[in-house]
Amino acid sequence: MMTSTARPRDAAQTRTELLRAARVRFARDGYRSTTVRDIAADAGVNVALISRYFDSKDGLFEACLASVGEELKRPETEAPTLERVARSLVRQVTGFSSDQMLLLLRTSGDERADGIRRRILRTFAEKTASVAGWTPDSPDGDRLLLRAEIVLSAALGMTQLRSTGGLEPLSSATEEELVEPVLALLRELLR
Amino acid sequence: MMTSTARPRDAAQTRTELLRAARVRFARDGYRSTTVRDIAADAGVNVALISRYFDSKDGLFEACLASVGEELKRPETEAPTLERVARSLVRQVTGFSSDQMLLLLRTSGDERADGIRRRILRTFAEKTASVAGWTPDSPDGDRLLLRAEIVLSAALGMTQLRSTGGLEPLSSATEEELVEPVLALLRELLR
DNA sequence: CGTCTATGTAAACAGTTGCTGACTTACGCA
DNA sequence: TGCGTAAGTCAGCAACTGTTTACATAGACG
Incomplete structure (x- = not known):
């Protein structure tokens, strides 16, 4: 069964969503306390996509800054x-x-x-x-x-x-x- | 072979040393980035003693505060x-x-x-x-x-x-x- | 319609982390 | 001197973390 609101595949949108979720988490909890799985879950997205779009957790943090x-x-x-x-x-x-x-x-x-x-x-x-x-x-x-x-x-x-x-x-x-x-x-x- | 400056066994001293090292680490790097192994190494003390004297990493942090x-x-x-x-x-x-x-x-x-x-x-x-x-x-x-x-x-x-x-x-x-x-x-x- | 690629998924791996339990050893005391 | 206990050591477990790899599939295009 699919979720009723399955987003269509959209790389740009996914990237944006990850960035938004990461900013909130990093700001609130700090870098070390935030896990990539947290961020991915907030964004409603698979963890592996962080590596794909931002190379690494560090890369994502850099993008936030x-x-x-x-x-x-x-x-x-x-x-x-x-x-x-x-x-x-x-x-x-x-x-x-x-x-x-x-x-x-x-x-x-x-x-x-x-x-x-x-x-x-x-x-x-x-x-x-x-x-x-x-x-x-x-x-x-x-x-x-x-x-x-x-x-x-x-x-x-x-x-x-x-x-x-x-x-x-x-x-x-x-x-x-x-x-x-x-x-x-x-x-x-x-x- | 023993280290030339083997401290005599002294629970109070060990506790103090752990507290001192922990304060520096927690202050400088934050709670999450600091590992109990870091602290123990700085204090020149075995890791397990943190649990003994402060129950847990959280207990040690609490003692620092x-x-x-x-x-x-x-x-x-x-x-x-x-x-x-x-x-x-x-x-x-x-x-x-x-x-x-x-x-x-x-x-x-x-x-x-x-x-x-x-x-x-x-x-x-x-x-x-x-x-x-x-x-x-x-x-x-x-x-x-x-x-x-x-x-x-x-x-x-x-x-x-x-x-x-x-x-x-x-x-x-x-x-x-x-x-x-x-x-x-x-x-x-x-x- | 068939295929090819960008997008997304799932599982696992290697390293780290906090913590524990069984063990050893130094030291005070009778 | 011998012994009991406090002090310290050691190895390992179980959970977590960042990252990768192999796989699935939606959607564009001929």
Whole structure:
């Protein structure tokens, strides 16, 4: 007997489904705790297809990071102000796309994947620093960049503390409740 | 042939050695990536002794968290000021005891261990909030506690970003270089 | 319709992991 | 000195994990 909703064979769709399931698992449970069988089951797909489409578990992880990199690379539609950056950061922390944040903290031990991760973090930090006037060769640029990286640290830390849950009031705080203190933090560090 | 430095049999010493090795490994590599054989080798001890002294890998992890809890519970010798808290936080982030910070972000999936971890985080947050006048039943206490948890998030995030390395200038920043921005952060959020 | 290939499946393999049970050995004590 | 027990060793089991290999089949195309 076939399942009533047997998907037609579609390599692209299968690949996408695997990527989606992997991002969730890797973000939530980390690289080591996630098994390829978990991912395949979530995607409703046979395990062997991971090797076929991504070479290896490491390759799949790398693809996850790359996809995060793409999404984060989208250019801004509006001029970034402190308020907008704060709002955007808080959305990353609280939104369903907090997967992206968590993935940036995960490591597989693979050198290539870790290189990608570092590059994304660097870009993220530079983008954040730029609202305070940072440019690739501004004098005293390291001071601003350091502060931007501290802001990033806070965002990543908040995301992780929220994800493991149970630390109130942070874990249940809404977007609205977080914007105010985060904005205060940005004002202090990036002005 | 015996090794030239055969330690005399000493259960307490062996237990301590295992705990020390486990804290380093769990903090640096996470729970899942660490094998009991790794820990035993680091401690220069037979694997089976982990089961004997800590019941299981989970038991050992739990003991690691508990030991962190003990160390963090030591009462202050001086009245906590913003400056002292900043200095203390930065030392936790940069010092060799950054193990403690990282462990608070690690999870084994075990319910008991996770309960311990949560309790430590909560105590840490309350201690931080108290320098801003927070008490268990102060009016508007949640607002202060939330801000303290954001500070904690920043410290934890910084520790983790530094540990995976490669995000400059944060990764190579000295204690001195970090105190200034962290103090600024505290002033804004906890005053 | 027949065939050929991309897509998907199932089973198994080799390595790893946490844990255990039977064994040996050092050390305190009578 | 001899002995009992705590401390430590050793080999192996059973389950799990990433990956591969051989096989099945849907669907496009002549």
